[in-house]
Amino acid sequence: MRSETADQPPEINLVDPTLYSDGDPFVQWRWLRANEPMYWHPPTDLPGFWALTRYDDIRAAYRDSETFSSAQGILLRPADHGADPGGGRTLALTDAPRHGQLRGLVDTWFAVRSVRAIEAEMQDVARGVIDEALERGSCDFVADIAARVPLYVICKMMGVPQADWDRLYTLTSQAFGAGDAATRRYAHLDILGYFEELQEEKADDPADDLVSVLATASVDGKPLSAEDIILNCNNLLVGGTENTRIAAAGGMFALLEHPEQWQRLSADQSLLPAAVEEILRWTSTATHIMRTAVRPAEIHGRRVEVGDRVTFWLPSANRDETIFDDPDRFDITRQPNRHLSLGYGEHFCLGSMLARVELRLLYRELLSRSIGVELDGQPKLLDSIVVNGPELMPVKLIAP
Template sequence: MHSEPAQPRPQINLVDPELYSHGDPFEQWRWLRANEPVYWHPPTDLPGFWALTRYEDVRTAYRDSETFSSAQGILLRPAEHGEDPGGGRTLALTDPPRHRQLRGLVDEWFALRSVRGFEPEMTEVANRVIDDALARGTCDFVADIAARVPLYVICNMMGVPSSDWEHLFKLTSQAFGAGDPMTQRFAHLDIMGYFEDLQAAKAANPSDDLVSILATASIDGTPLSPEDIILNCDNLLVGGTENTRIAAAGGMLALLEHPDQWRMLSEDPGLLPSAVEEILRWTSTATHIMRTAVRPIDIHGHSIEVGDRVTFWLPSANRDESVFEEPDQFDIQRKPNRHLALGFGEHFCLGSVLARAELRILYNELLRRSIRIELDGTPTRLTSIVVNGPEYLPVRLTATAAA
């Protein structure tokens, strides 16, 4: 049962980016879960939309791909920006059967057996990044550790030469970090241009990597167009880095804020798998996911019409009191932990096994090497309605034992 909150109705504005950097969105989500779990959010500079905040409603909608389409976009965007260019063309922005066909091209690379085969390389990457941070003594855990591990790993899988990894790191930092919108736009165009050249090279001389698979793939006898290949490369790069980066940094911040949990993990590294699941639940880095209704449906007495935008607020679903005991407590021993941080249904995260492995390996190497980590300043949070978590996490790393 959802208990009535003691506080009065807060002002509801889920699309204020400042809410996620300087406010308390959980106050609004808590009230909505208890009182208006299917909430019509009036238009702002963004179109109006329905907001789902309860776990079961989000899970059910995720599973119903025949009603809730991804092809019109999966994030809220101003109407003047037009349609998402990846709509109907990329893994994230397609519906069945096209989604299954695209996913089938690369699924094997992200399966458990394949990811296990990559673990030695992931461990090497993690240790290289940790060594660089240790040499500096102080660093930004977000940019210098959490961002580099998943980026270097996915670049390796995509066949990006190691000499280009740092170049792509700089471009992705500009494209997806805070800063001037024009700088972000030009950096994103540079990323697309990079993959335009790479896919052409791989089409001419394919090798054993993800870009080669896409560059030589056909669906129903028709090769993927160069534009579709570039869009899907961009999708793989972003999907393979952004949320893992924020989850790794947010998890580190949570462990620093709850030293008893870090101590428990240090004493029993066998808790790492459940710790990773709790970090995923706790951080819930994708703030919202959007679907578009393609047929009418009733949810708790509310009529959702064709064309309506419906948003899933994942941090809210993952703190639902009816599913998680003491949901506002960070507990690395939490079981069961059926969070929705990696999606559900048709669009369950392609890289879920990879993301879990990267988080586990990174934290395991920090623990194995007995590296002491302390805050070295004040963290800041992202000002965004798309992803949430640390933007800047200053830390001091000290090697207290030989690796």
């Protein structure tokens, strides 16, 4: 997303999707941080909501799960769509104590030791994806590289047979792509149908994988229902792919726009961990996260009532000038870099370590093989208020 200055107070409309594909949301966020850090956004086709834009306010609200609940949904949605079907049932959409119980079922799979144990396999995945892209010469970095690495890795962890990886790649591309609403809906249903069959197979013949864990799990002495298993499988697939895909592509775009940073990284690959953190801060792929107030609260003198929606605008928090020095500068050596791109508090991203390793391995594969990357057309940004970054980024890969 672009970042320019505004001399006059901007018109505030954070729910216009074209703001993120063709406009400059940072103008609005910068003004809100300075003037109305607790802003009531009037209804549009979406219900009205409170918008938090400062780092400290968002971090405090993340921590206060007793006031700000996830169980009624974590994204803005039209009122006539009804409640989110995953509310109170999936990892992302539950509060304590159930959130902790569900997380406890799969937490060890995403711990540092577990991720490191499969790092060599993840590197093989990244290498294979890059090899295929090199054979084509020209490709879409988003679809052909950034999407495939995290998808293939999470499929492997979930126990999806390798023969089905490309099928799920196609379905997820349709479900989260720019196609018509009917295509996206049917793709989502097909993904759920796939996991309905897979969880039945794993329940009868469990193996050492995430779907088997869920298919044979109990919470409070009761087995998870088939619907809960399917919804959580979908949650793991989406959570394990969507934001990493956009961060990987957005990070490459940033490095192409700042070639001196890519050159610096090429000269010293020990900077990769810090570079990944800056890419996560810079891309801030989750545009907003929502909570619902379950008890009254007051923020900056504004009264939050029970049932009010409160949104956290993460790209704004990650450009907060009171937290980050020169926040509009892309700097792969930035220290400290305590961004909120992966959440905070009890809902800190389950796959944060996995995402960091995937990004590091992907860029290392390009760097270690001295593969050149050049834009081969105009990137297209996503037309969405949910996630932001490249939707399409044509590139040429050039072997040394």
